Amino acid sequence: MSDLILYQRDYCHLCDFALAVMAEACAPDFDSVWVDDSGELERRYGTRVPVLRDVRDGRELDWPFDAAAVRAFLEK
Template structure:
């Protein structure tokens, strides 16, 4: 399991943008979880996706974020 998880949806243009920002920032490896597959995750993240979660600290970064904000989140 990676230290980061990106919660996303199928066919989500915002999720595609988040992936591009993560590539631009050269974010470390992460797991992808699709909230559509789980009623619990859908309830928690459905209107917030994409959301990047730091699995070690429990902190979450909601969209929108840019490369600078992502790097700041990763440093904290």
């Protein structure tokens, strides 16, 4: 299990963009979690996805973000 989670939705074009940004940022391995699969996650992230979360400290990076923002998020 990774320390990073990217919360996504099925058929979400913004989530597809976020995956490309994560690759551009050379982000370390992360887990993808689809909020559509959970009522709790749907309530928490339904209108915010994609969201990158660091499970070690609970910080979250909401969309929109670019590669520079991801790198800065990871450096903290």
